[in-house]
Amino acid sequence: xxxxxxxIPFKGTPEQEAQLNALIEENKHDSSMLMHVMQQAQAxxxxxxxxxxxxxxxxxxxxxxxxxxxxxxxxxxxxxxxxKYNISVCLGTACYVKGAQSVLDEISKQLGIAAxxxxxxxxxxxxxxxxxGACGLAPVMNINDDVYGKLTPDQIAGILAKYKD
Amino acid sequence: xxMVNIKINGMxxxxxxxxxxxxxxxxxxxxxxxxxxxxxxxxxxxxxxxMVEVKGARSLVTACVYPVNEGMEVFTNTEKVRQxxxxxxxxxxxxxxxxxxxxxxxxxxxxxxxCKEFGVDNEHAFDGEMPAFEFDDSAAHMVRDNSKxxxxxxxxxxxxQQKVSxxxxxxxxxxxxxxxxxxxxxxxxxxxxxxxxxxNCPTGAxxxxxxxxxxxxxxxxxxxxxVVNTAPSIxxxxxxxxGMSIGSNVQGKMVAALRRLGFDKVFDTDFAADLTIMEExxxxxxRIKNGGTLPMITSCSxxxxxxxxxxxxxxxxxxxxxxxxQQMFGAxxxxxxxxxxxxxxxxxxxxxxxxxxxxKFETKRDHQAASGYPDVDYALTTRExxxxxxxxxxxxxxxxxxxxxxxxxxxxxAAVIFGATGGVMEAALRTAVEVLTGEELESVDxxxxxxxxxxxxxxxxxxxxxxxxxASGAAAAHEIMEKVKAGTADYHFIEIMGCPGGCVNGGGQxxxxxxxxNFVDLKGRRAAALYEADKNLPKRKSHESEAIKRIYAEFxxxxxxxxxxxxxxxxxxxxxxxx
Numbered sequence: 001x002x003x004x005x006x007x008i009p010f011k012g013t014p015e016q017e018a019q020l021n022a023l024i025e026e027n028k029h030d031s032s033m034l035m036h037v038m039q040q041a042q043a044x045x046x047x048x049x050x051x052x053x054x055x056x057x058x059x060x061x062x063x064x065x066x067x068x069x070x071x072x073x074x075x076x077x078x079x080x081x082x083x084k085y086n087i088s089v090c091l092g093t094a095c096y097v098k099g100a101q102s103v104l105d106e107i108s109k110q111l112g113i114a115a116x117x118x119x120x121x122x123x124x125x126x127x128x129x130x131x132x133g134a135c136g137l138a139p140v141m142n143i144n145d146d147v148y149g150k151l152t153p154d155q156i157a158g159i160l161a162k163y164k165d
Numbered sequence: 166x167x168m169v170n171i172k173i174n175g176m177x178x179x180x181x182x183x184x185x186x187x188x189x190x191x192x193x194x195x196x197x198x199x200x201x202x203x204x205x206x207x208x209x210x211x212x213x214x215x216m217v218e219v220k221g222a223r224s225l226v227t228a229c230v231y232p233v234n235e236g237m238e239v240f241t242n243t244e245k246v247r248q249x250x251x252x253x254x255x256x257x258x259x260x261x262x263x264x265x266x267x268x269x270x271x272x273x274x275x276x277x278x279x280c281k282e283f284g285v286d287n288e289h290a291f292d293g294e295m296p297a298f299e300f301d302d303s304a305a306h307m308v309r310d311n312s313k314x315x316x317x318x319x320x321x322x323x324x325x326q327q328k329v330s331x332x333x334x335x336x337x338x339x340x341x342x343x344x345x346x347x348x349x350x351x352x353x354x355x356x357x358x359x360x361x362x363x364x365n366c367p368t369g370a371x372x373x374x375x376x377x378x379x380x381x382x383x384x385x386x387x388x389x390x391x392v393v394n395t396a397p398s399i400x401x402x403x404x405x406x407x408g409m410s411i412g413s414n415v416q417g418k419m420v421a422a423l424r425r426l427g428f429d430k431v432f433d434t435d436f437a438a439d440l441t442i443m444e445e446x447x448x449x450x451x452r453i454k455n456g457g458t459l460p461m462i463t464s465c466s467x468x469x470x471x472x473x474x475x476x477x478x479x480x481x482x483x484x485x486x487x488x489x490x491q492q493m494f495g496a497x498x499x500x501x502x503x504x505x506x507x508x509x510x511x512x513x514x515x516x517x518x519x520x521x522x523x524x525k526f527e528t529k530r531d532h533q534a535a536s537g538y539p540d541v542d543y544a545l546t547t548r549e550x551x552x553x554x555x556x557x558x559x560x561x562x563x564x565x566x567x568x569x570x571x572x573x574x575x576x577x578x579a580a581v582i583f584g585a586t587g588g589v590m591e592a593a594l595r596t597a598v599e600v601l602t603g604e605e606l607e608s609v610d611x612x613x614x615x616x617x618x619x620x621x622x623x624x625x626x627x628x629x630x631x632x633x634x635x636a637s638g639a640a641a642a643h644e645i646m647e648k649v650k651a652g653t654a655d656y657h658f659i660e661i662m663g664c665p666g667g668c669v670n671g672g673g674q675x676x677x678x679x680x681x682x683n684f685v686d687l688k689g690r691r692a693a694a695l696y697e698a699d700k701n702l703p704k705r706k707s708h709e710s711e712a713i714k715r716i717y718a719e720f721x722x723x724x725x726x727x728x729x730x731x732x733x734x735x736x737x738x739x740x741x742x743x744x
Contacts, residue, residue, distance in 0.1 A: 002340045005347055050347055054743050063330035064743065068346035072335045 003072055004117050006080040010051045019044050020052065024059035031062055038070060038077060047078040080118040083125035085163045089115075089141040092131025099152070100139035104128060106153035107141075110160060123163070171237040186217055186228035186239055195241055196680065198250065198279055200257075200317050200367055202229040204683040207322035212315070213253045214279065217241045225249055251283045259291035261368075262312035268369040275367035275678055276315060298342055303350035305529055306358045306522040307373055311342050314370040318343070319679070320362035326665070327639040329472070331356045343370075355475035355742045357639060359468035359663045360522030360546075360672015365682070373522050373673060376543045377553050383514040383542070384427040390508050393428040394494045394573070395419060395518040397435055398584030398668040399547050401694035402520065405675040406551030407561045412690040414698055417566020422554050423518075424567060433569045434517065435576030437494035438583045438592070440716070441465065442707035444487045444733050445589075446596050447724035449658055453629075458482040460634075460649060460656040463589050465489045467527035468663025468672070470737065472639045477646045478739035486734040488540070490583065491517045491524055492533050494573070495540030496732045501720040502573065503536065510536040517544045520584065520671030523663060535732040546673030575712040578609075578699035585692035586637035586667035587614035590660040594624065594633070595706045601627040609705045615696070617666060617688065619644060621656075632656045638665030666692065 023040050027033035037056055038048060045052055048071050057064040071077040089095075089104045104126075108114055111124050118125040134140045137149025148159060167182040173193045180189045185208075187197050201212035210227035217228045220238035225246065228239075240246065257276065265271050280288070298311035316334065321343060324332050331345050331354040345354040363371045383389050404413035423431045449461050464470055464485040473484060488496065494517070499510035517524060524544035527533070533540045545553075554561055568574070579595050582588030591611045598606055613622040620635040634656045636645045642661045648654035664671050666688030674691075681687055699705060707713060721729045 002336055050743075053346070063325075063333070064346040065330055065333040069333045069335050073337045
């Protein structure tokens, strides 16, 4: 699936930049470390926006387009930040059979974002996850550390309302 | 070299060990079809058209990347191979926007040609979902239409070879598409407009912005005085569009065709190339004498200029302030010539026939309007001119040879070789040495600066050692510019062209198939025709041109005079690498 590029302004801190620069410094002599650097950069920033990819490209002396190509090829890389509340809907076999897709679709509809994206106000992000091992509660989702089980689409509005500060 | 014995279609052969089956087959006179393969720069085995059978192998193998070994038996034309290739073509067609009748590459499309050769009789064999791709016409010089892209990545390889690398394959699977980082428009990335992607594309997915309709309209407008000028290299490449062999010099027929198209005057950009030598040569002497920025670097190639602006913005002072020959030509036409002829420059339309797509970008640059109107109105590629000739029903191959109009049609051999890498340098040396020493050269051939790759030479001129370098292609420019940036380049003068081999291999030149790119010395054969033309001209030094002498006497005064600066020089801007 095509990844949507977030329009949310980049809010990196000097501390994050220092961490990234140290990481690049350690790996810049070996272009085969690109994936590693990107994974660690995502750990630092939560996602890989334009500004971060430019820093990686310049630091590693690898064309920006190549960095972007890698970031759009692998599912593990995100071009959208995580929201204040990250909603993770399990699409493992049990949850899927029990209707997780309709739950995901309902959240997507209410928030106006697809899986892998973040709302423009930065409050919610949405992702589909693999089996989280709570099949007895299927269909299940996490909102940060809160777990919601035996979900139906009509419960979604009420659950989301709890998080609208 | 270790040789191995193999059999291709039963024919025993001895070939160098380790070469690909594709290359080995050429020894047997067999052309294995390819789509993605570009020798040395795109050997990725992706398109699966070159599949062949190898005795003992579990499945068909890709001939382009599969090395030969002792005793190998290859079959290139079995039923299994033919069916495989046909199915691959049908699968490619399933996501290809098929508008072959009106496509810009119809008749010169490698996919179309293979479909014909392999008898693809159902172009809808695997119809299904089509990927939704955007059409990018943001750039001044070209259009990208991914609905005709077959994902061979030859454009990506060409862009990487230029060390520009602003396009690549993004996303994966069915969504895979060629685009720039963050899917930005081509106008918003540091593309240098060289067009090397275009001349390497097998289909109609990338092509120049076509200005032929606007030029036909100008010709038909009775109010307009339409002046055309042809760059040095066009005379040795245009013939390819009409089935002539690579390196045919068709100058006379080209002039005749332009006249029959209805241009009011048919002039030669070579006149302005001679003028460039005068201005650039004196600029160099001035910099050497008066402590100006050195090394000075040529500014004829707008692809190179844009590369420098994006990638070496702190070195813009190294660039000669001279406009390119195309722009000098336009400037002189709309000032001196307009005055002489009593024509208002607003009614003059200047059309350049260029080997180049970056020339389209160049016409829209700032400080390129000496008369108050753009120096050049339209820059057409060699391909667009060929299209106009075809549209007009001109039987090119049977045209008589005609001469350029005067006075802007006079040129020397020094100007003709501008079209090949090293040509500007050689032309400059011919004039600089004579001006500095006051003596006539024994030989005008400076062969050290000819040919491919980065070339360096030192010439002793009037007691001074002049050190020069020549580079073509942005990757070679990168190599030299790293030294210039570091302050370790002790050259006085550097010639840089944006395309590998110079203008003869420009992004606006006739498109040859990958087979020609891979196995024929395209650049070399085209360049050889230019050097041959130079050799046969009565005058081979720019400062000996009567037209040049006259223009300085009547209009410009001296080279680098105030007037010359007003009309013939320009400025550059720093451009961001990312935005």
